[in-house]
Amino acid sequence: MEISFIGAGNLAWHLAPALENAGHHINEVYSRQLxxxxxxxxxLYDAHTHSDLNFADSPSELFVLAVPDDALETVCSRLVLPENALVVHTSGSMPLDSLSQWLSIYSDVPVRAGVLYALQTFSRGITFMPFDEIPLCLEAADTATEETLVQLGQQLSDVVYVLTSDERRVLHMSAVFACNFTNHLLAVAHDLTTTQGLEFDLLRPLITETVRKALAADNPADVQTGPARRGDLGTIESHLQLLTDQPRLSEIYQVMTTSIRRRYEP
Structure with a gap:
């Protein structure tokens, strides 16, 4: 399949090479940041940069919108496409109906709409991530487009799901808890240790075992430990005293502690 990318950020950095490795051809890459x-x-093997959003003469069949959610409508309003192009966004939370509506409003030619959402955390500038085990969540506005996306997805990954926009939004929210919030808490732990001259590496075995147990359990709640789980109010109060001069971290600690305690209330 002939493919063009609009956006060259974290996801595109990994998805474009994965598509080429699956036998597809990336023609063009457009980004506001040239x-x-x-x-x-x-x-990439044989791609070139594209200077604007006019793709009317492009040989591509698939256009991947790898841009932030709040830029999607603006991009659609400026995008000029060849007739019958397939346009997919890569968002976990943006409904397919929104993309379909924008394309119907702004496109002068008939185009198809779909979703290709890779459930993973990506960063630019690092070794390309294999897609074999990355869940791909697909959605399309019609059966033929769905079949095309499923076939494409199965060429990339062994884990392919067709989900509704509502299902994908819940999955994306869950990913924020599992990934983004977890990483933020690790960053907080890093700050707390290093500002006191302690090695963050001291926590690495604990972090590794915590994740291992959580993934091995049927429900991570079954392996919860710590003072909130035990109802150790003295330790909790001691920790809060240490955070007296850091009200933002104190608030996080109290919210997390309350959530854990309420979950295990008899």
Missing amino acids: QHARQLVSN
């Missing part, structure tokens, strides 16, 4: 487009193109 340097990002150039960096991505340099890692």
Whole structure:
């Protein structure tokens, strides 16, 4: 399949090479940050940067909108596409209906709409991530487009699901708890240790075992430990005293503690 990317951020950095490795051809990469487009193109076989959003003469069949959610409508309003192109967004939370509506309003030619959401955390500039085990969540506005996306998804990953927009939104919210919030808490732990001259590495075995147990359990709640789980009010109060001069962290500690305690109330 002939493919163009609009956006050259974290996801595109990994998805574009994965599509090429699956036998597809990336024609063009557009990005508001030209340097990002150039960096991505340099890692592809035969792609080139595209200077604007006019793709009317593009040979591509698939256009991947790998841009932030709040930029999608603006991009659609400026996007010029070849007739019958397939346009997919890569958002976990944006409904397919929104993309379909924007394309129907702004496109002068008939196009198809879909979703290709990869459930993973991505970062630019690091080793390309294999897609074999990354869940791909797909959605399409019609059966033919769905079949095309399923076939494409199965060429990339062994884990392919067709989900509704509502299901995908819940999954994305769950991913924020599991990934983004967890990483933020690890960053907080890093700050707390290093500001006191302690090695963050002291926590690494604990973090590794926590994740291992949680993933091995039928429900991570079954392996919860710590002072909130035990109802150890003295330790909790001691920790809060340590955070007296850090009200933001104190608030996080209290919210998490209350949530854990309420879950295990008899």
